[in-house]
Amino acid sequence: MNEYRELKERWEDIFEADMGAEAILDILKRLDLNKMRAELLEEIASGSEQRKKKAMKALRVVEAFRRSGNKPEWMILRVLPVLPPDLRPMVQLEGGRFASSDLNDLYRRVINRNNRLKKLLEMEAPDIIIKNEKRMLQEAVDALIDNGRKARPLMNSQGNRLKSLSDLLRGKQGRFRQNLLGKRVDYSGRSVIVVGPELKLHECGLPKKMALELFKPFVIRRLIARGLAHSIRSAKRMVERARPEVWEILEEVVKDHPVLLNRAPTLHRLSIQAFMPRLIDSEAIQLHPLVCPAFNADFDGDQMAVHVPLSKAAIYEAKEYIMSTKNMLLPSSGEPIVAPTLDIVFGCYWLSLVRKGVKGEGRLFSSFDEVKLAYEFGEVDLHALVKVKAPWGEKIETTPGRIILNEALPEELRFVNDVVDKKKLKNLVAESYRLLGNERTAEMLDRIKELGYHYATLSGMSMSINDLEIPPEKKEYIEEAERELSKIERQYERGLITDEERYRRTVDLWDRVVKELTRKLEERLDPFSSIAMMANSGAKGNITQIRQMACMRGLMSDPSGKIIDMPIRSSLKEGLPVLEYFISTHGARKGLADTALRTSDSGYLTRRLIDVAHEVLVREEDCGTDEGIWIEEKKDALLPPFEERILGRIAQQDVVHDGEVIVRRGEEIDEEKAQRIKELGISRVYVRSPLTCRTHGGVCRLCYGRDIARRGLIRLREAVGIIAAQSIGEPGTQLTMRTFHTGGVAGYDITLGLPRVEELFEARVPKGQGYISDIDGVVKIENTKDGRKIRVISTHTYVDGYPIPEGYRIVVEDGKRVDAGDVLAVPEDGEKKPIKAKVSGTCEVEENRVYIRYEEKVEREYLVPLTTYVLVKDGQEVRAGDQLTEGPLNPHDILRIKGKEAVQRYLIVEIQKVYRSQGVSIHDKHIEVIIRQMMKCVRIDSPGDTEFLAGDLVARWEYEQTNARVLASGGGPATAHPV
Incomplete structure (x- = not known):
């Protein structure tokens, strides 16, 4: 002042x-x-x-x-827009008082202060009062626009912060997401779902009351058309009174009219599917059991919404594209999503089992029908191995159960003479889809469903606590482990090992004990006990859960995910002491907390992925690019198999083996060709990819390749960006929810997975990053008090030549070292200037020339913590881009040192590792679409004669087009680097 x-x-x-x-x-x-x-x-x-x-x-x-x-x-705002009154309502309450929107309060403050300022200006009040009033008006306007920004926001009489315009737009309940992106729909209803085991795959059970309300206009129209009602009003009255003729007409109306079923959360396109309604008398919607995995639905109180497509175009689309029989494969991986589960798997597994020493074993039969007849008369056990002449003339050894099971399969897939578990059934569905299409696969699935339920019932599967037998060796193993443990503790107390080593050895010891006990349990487990059959068939549970019930629960994780080095020695059958029970609550509670917290994280990731990828459509047939990517076979258990990664791709070069062309350039690599490539041992194939597609604002059909959900080349205008985002986001949510079921038993957890996926897609500097070498050179490692210093030294030898003219005398000797500025030759007459060395080095003298050989060193230094595991040794030669220390790499470093292709490869592999480690399979193609969007921009280094500015972030195609235009007009192009 x-x-x-x-x-x-x-x-x-x-x-x-x-x-x-x-x-x-x-x-x-x-x-x-x-x-x-x-x-x-x-x-x-x-x-x-x-x-x-x-x-x-x-x-x-x-x-x-x-x-x-x-x-x-x-x-600068000079006029304040006012929201329409409908969007800031005022409602009269019962007591005669009014409830008003907070916005009215905020607007009132602005108006009052504005009017007071007008009055003060008219009165020509002192400057200081006017300034103060202007400041208060500014504060009132700020509060109206965003009341959350200030340290002391405006409050209502209850002490709650007033909701401003920004709050109205923000978040899930905001104007955008609540009212503009999602709207309430007419002709829809919702109800609890129950299982409908007798339904066909394309059907759902719709409660009659609900159907009557949904199809009301259609029913009214038919009532009037048939002369059963004379006006809309009388027809409505008939519907409300539910007259018998109304139900007849309703049956006719729904006959060929599909409905859409949706289960929230709608994570991917399979969360909305079309079904033909079958009217039922109950109040709940019946759902076919085989479509549950697509909706991620179960029957523990889940609700689903029904929507009626009204127009002819909508009905056509529902039948052709959204029908459940047309959506049998996952868009994310191309695997069947409609595959038998639970009871059906158990029934089929039990039916295909072989038992030794049962009635009728070894008997001979002349036909399959004869075997079935003998079984029906009780002459042969269902699981007895018999010899029978097959319809194709071969004599085979099989069981009556397997003959019955094969009758449910199409002719082309018979004869399956194996034990049929969940995996085998899934493969049969995939094979059937490939060979026979969706209609016949749907028929096969319905037959398998009925068979599975029937024989699961006949099996009499039940479970008792006595089925769980605790291995007698358990006590001996635990005592042995305790003796070993006391040795480890003594070594630690004497200072022979560190606490970290003690912890690691303890965890390894108990891990070994658990594995041994699991092996013993498996040996003792009766393969025909219900509990073993459930686990072995893949219907429910696994050996880990049986081990927890019968042997010992084993090692648990604490809330941070670290393994607690004190295992739970009791099994669930024996019961847990208080301390062990307390340890196991960690995992259970963490599972529940994770479910609540991570679900929102995954939903947010999906929204961000959709935001970047929604513009990617299949825009043309062929972009004409010559570029592609190499897909190489990698011996990594966490990566998809090689034949899976090349399947459905378009070859960019001929695939040749010993002069024979397996796949021509421009051809699709189908199942047979992919299998042939694998059998011939070809380990790398050059294919087209969305990463190298030159189509603007999307991709072309040939670069994208096969539509893995529908088989066959992708269609034009397909929203592949949205499909990619959903395919990556949907399993994220599944994984976050999956921690709920493991009960916190030590192992891999999605809390490592989801943040890692976000880290990769955002190309952030990762936590605990591994370093890569910037240059070619030799490694030198030194230990310092701050950590470990890794130096990479690159040495290059150069030679400088100095011609010595006549009249000069050389004054240096061959092999002598000189410094920069030293005299090499002097003039004999003394008038001219002497010749001096420009660099330091060793001399090589010739008759009329002096050479100086010198070395130039380039050095890069990396300081890493002592705890970091170093991958290189002292004196080792490394190339630029080689990894020096363990840990995730910074994608920006890979891009800078090794280039675009290397960083794309790294991101695909790392994202795949996260998902595959959780047992989720996603096709590389979807990840490539997102990475394409991540790398679609370049940063301008020098603008040349273009309109760009240095440092601008520009779409690659825009940069290329602008450069082409400038070059054509004779100007200088811009230069840029990828980001």
Whole structure:
């Protein structure tokens, strides 16, 4: 304030100071953008690096104003828009009081302060009062726009923060997500779902009451058309009274009219499917058991919504594209999603088992029918091995159960003479889909479903606690482990091993004990006991859960995911002591907390993926690119098999083996060709990929290849970006929810997985990053007090030549070392200047020439913590891009050192590892679509004669087009680097 007074006194005529938006408005009005642009360009050309950066930032804003035609002063609000009254309602309550939207309060404050300011200005009040009133008006406007920004927001009478305009738009309940992106739908209903085992795959059971309400207009129309009602009103009355003729007409209406079923959360396109309704008398919707995995539905109180497609086009699309029989494969991996589970798997497994020494074993039969007849008369046990002449003339050894099972399969898939578990059934569905299409596969699935349920019932499967037999060796193993443990503890107490080593050895010891006990349990387990059959068939549970029930629960994780080195020695059958029970609560509680927290994280990841990829459509047949990617066979258990990765791709080069062309360029690699490539031992194939597609704003059909959910080349206009985002996001949510079932038993957890996927897609610097070498060179490792110093030293030898003219005498000797500036030759007459060395090095003297051989060293230094595992040895030679220390790599480093293809490969492999480690399979193609979007921009280094600015982030195709245009007109192109 003193400074202000001092300046005002000294420069009264030319000095002016003001506060608030008015002062800023005045400054903005005086801005000359063209002059500003010229000054900034000058500063960029001549200023320091720091000033250059600042000037570039400012220039970007100036250019945006110049190009758009907007004026800077328009950025200051002078008129406040008022929200329509419907969006800020005022409601009268029962007691005669009014409940009003917070916005009315906020608007009222602005109006009151504005009117008071008007009055003060008319009264010509002192300057200080007017300034204060202007400040208060500014605060009222700020609160209206965003009341959450201030340290002390405006409160209502209850002490709650008033909701401002920003709050109305923000979040899930905000205007955008609640009202604009999602709307309430007419002709829809919701109800609890129950299982409908007798339904066909394309059917759902729809409660009659619900159907009547949903199809009301259709029923009314038919009632009037048939003369059963004379007006809409009388028809409505008939419907409300539910007359018998109404139900008849309803049956006719729904006969060929599909309905859409949806289960929230709608994570991918299979969460909405079309079914033909079958009217039922109950109040609940019946769902076919085989479509549950697609909806991620179970029958523990889940609800589903029903929607009626109204127009002819909508009905056609529902039948052709959304019908459950047309959506049997997962869009993410191409695997069957409609596959038998639970009871059906158990029934089929039990039916295909072989028992030794049962009735009728070894008997001979002349036909399958004869075997079935003998079984029906009780002459042969269902699981007895018999010899029978097959319809194709061969004599085979099989069981009556397997003959019955094969009758459910199409002719082309018979004869399956194996034990049929969940995996085998899934493979049969995939094979049937490939050979016979969806209609016949749906028929086969319905037959398998009925068979599975029937024989699961006949099996009499039940479970008793006595089925769980604790291995007698358990006590002996635990005592042995305790003796070993006391040795480890003694070594630790004497200081022979560190705490970390003690912990690791303890965990390894108990892990070994658990594995041994599991092996013993498996040996003792009766393969025909219900519990073993459930686990072995893949119907439910696994050996780990049986081990927890019968042997010991084993090692548990604490809330941070670290394994607790004190195992639970009791089994669930024996019961847990208090301390062990307490340890096991960690995992159970963490599972529940994770489910709540991580679900939102995964949903957010899906939304961000959709945001970047929604523009990617299949826009043309062929972009004409010559580029592609190499798909190589890698011996990594966490990566998809080689034949799976090349399947459905278009070859970019001929695939040749010993002169024979297996796949021609431009051909699709189908199942037979992929299998042939694998059998011939070809380990790398050059294929087209969305990563190298040159189509603007999307991809072309040939670069994308096969539509893995529908088999056959992808269709034009297909939204492959959305499919990719859903395919990556949906399992994320599944995984987050899956921790709920493991009960916290030590092992891999999605809490490592989901944040890692986010880290990769956002290309963040990873935690605990591994370092890679920037240059080729030799490694030198030194230990310092701060950590370990890894130096990579690159040495290059150069030779400088100095010609010695006549009249000069060489004064250095061959092999002698000289420094820069030393004299090499002197003139004999003394008038000319001597010849000096420009570099330091060793001399090589010839008759009239001196060479100086010198070395130039380039060095890079990396300081890593002592705990980090170093992958290279002292004195080892490394290449640029080689990994020096263990840990995830920074994608930006890979891009800078090894280039675009290397970073794309790294991201695909790392993302696949996260998902595959959780047993989720996603096709590389979807990850490639997202990575394409991640790398679609380049950063301008030098603008040349283009309109770009240095540092601008520009779409690659826009950069290439602009450069082509500038070159055609004889200008200089811009240069850029990928980001």
